[in-house]
Amino acid sequence: MKTFPLQALQALQALRTPGYRRTVAVRRAAALALLTAAAVNLVSGRAADPQVVTFSRPVGAGSVVEAADLEVRRLPAEAVPDNAVREIDVAAGRILAAGASRGEVLTSTRLVGPDLARELAGGAPPEDYAMVPVALAEPEIIPLLHHGATVSVVTTGDEGAAPVTVATGGRVVVAEAEAGTVLLLLHDSQAAAVAAAALASPLAVVLNGQA
Template sequence: MDTVFIDRFHAITRPGHHRSTLVRRALAAALVLVALGSMLLDARSADPLVLTFAAPVPAGAVLTSADLAAVRLPAAIVPEGALTEVAQAEGQILAAGAAPGEVVTATRLVGPDLFTALVAEEPPGEAFTMVPVPLAEPDILPMLRHGARVDVIGEGPAIVAAGGRIVTVGEAGTVLVLLRQTQAAAVAAASLTDPLTVVLSAG
């Protein structure tokens, strides 16, 4: 083994055709590696730049730049409505809790896109609006999830509003519910005098 190594070392260090061939092969191999690296970099730079969550963020949180990160992902796995700039998400309210690495989409934030997604299958009628509902029985909070359909219950018990959608679940015992405008007004008025709660609804 030592003799072979010495012979190759001499072949490289001594002038001649053999050394030139070895040098050319080494340069060719280096150029191939550089070309492959360049192709990989070009392919990576062609991927779209999208926002992801940089850390766990709870539902109802107001997003800051520290919660967000811009990364490049293959176009095939970027969801529809993905946001691309920090300014699009900073200061917005997160509707449902997020984990690090998840892509930030418009439907994850409280706003028109989220409303459209929540009411996409609702029949035509009165416009929707959001109303905060302070719950008299916060024990139900762990059962509530973004998008869940609920009825708002007042004293009696009586149904104050039916068929609402949970937008966010706050940690202070208040939920944000999407309702038709007339029902939202009734809930807002009832919350001033009556203890309210919500129950999960199937319809």
């Protein structure tokens, strides 16, 4: 024969007996049921949220992204960008175009590659463009160059000679102050001209003031 704990028997008796105790017991049971349902809904909702890759620590522009820089988290669908990266392996080993803070969602356009080229080119086919590293004759300007800035490339020429514009409408992908170089996205026709000019004379960039 089964026996019930004294507290269970008292609770059962309270429910059977009309009055204040039954009212309190019913309210407590209802509150417990609501809390349980809310907890279940919360857990279920989080399990349904999409997984995305976020930064686990700050990473500077131009850095090679390491797996240790990233983590996978679940976020509400409305907070996830369409081009969010979903797997760490997709990003590990690639170059970060713009610096990131801890907790930021990693998107494909933050990584140097075709998606970024398409964005900077205004939706034009990325195969029509090339990324060209340019060693600057005056690297002091690099701190003024932000990711996405529009620049023209000019030759510094010999002393007293007028500078010659080699390319216009270049977009800054990465500006590395330590290396004294800037990675530019240029149309194929201008990319070749810049590469050739770099062999003949030092180059500089002129910030056009456009984002």
